[in-house]
Amino acid sequence: MLNNTQIHFYEENGYLALSTLLTAEEVECFCQVYDDFLSGKIESGRHRSDLSGQGDGRELITQIMRPSVLLPELGKSEMHRKALAIARRLSGEDMEVDFDMLIDKSPHTNTPTPWHQDEAYWPDLPDKRAASCWIALDPATKENGCMWFIPGSHKSSIRHHLQTGKAGALQCEADESEAVAVELPPGGCTFHHGRTIHYSRGNTTSHHRRAFIINMRPKKMIELERAHGFDHLGARKVRTKA
Ligand SMILES: O=C(O)CCC(=O)C(=O)O
Secondary structure (H helix, E strand, O other): OOOHHHHHHHHHHOEEEEOOOOOHHHHHHHHHHHHHHHHOOOOOHHHEEEOOOOOOOOOOEEEEEOHHHHOHHHHHOHHHHHHHHHHHHHHOOOEEEEEEEEEEEOOOOOOOEEEEOHHHHOOOOOOOOOEEEEEEOOOEOOOOOOEEEOOOHHHOOOOOOEEOOOOOOEEOOOOHHHOEEEOEOOOOEEEEEOOOOEEEOOOOOOOOEEEEEEEEEEHHHHHHHHHOOOOOOOOOOOOOOO
């Protein structure tokens, strides 16, 4: 599944790219489910928001949190099983799925996802292990918003974050010159640590950029989050304590 070179790369750089997580058939099947969420055929209510926080009526970056709560069979899918198996190799056998989400960039919306560290969104947990699997359902390119990572940034502290727009995404200071862009084929994925600084450019193409994201962390930390009422469905807030 993963060799030692890949595991070492992840430990050193805080991210890892894999060109095939899903088969072409799986991609096709997940695209159908994804489109049912986007079109509203599967109702997502308060799970859905515009990550851009620009709120002018048109969603620029559609985010749907925890789709597998809305469609429980999704949580038992091959996508979740494979992502978890890899996260356990990268971060430990006690990893479990904490939450999943869809982030879609519609055609010609040209709205970047700001530079951030995922940890800035979360409570300050004693065990910082967390692995996010970002799965491309469309070819992910610089032009439509592939992921960019700052290698080794998971070893530093949390940068200062501010909230963008009206309750939009969190943002820290960072620059493309520090970072590496990871273009992927459909079915490819990246893994990144909860502290790795990352971002994506806006989508300037005439096609959607659909990504499925699965976040995993130690079982005990998920239990701790839930005990404090944190379920990844509340309003986006910046964490004030590093
Ligand atoms: O899909 C994107 O543009 C951003 C995704 C992201 O920030 C994440 O998965 O942590």
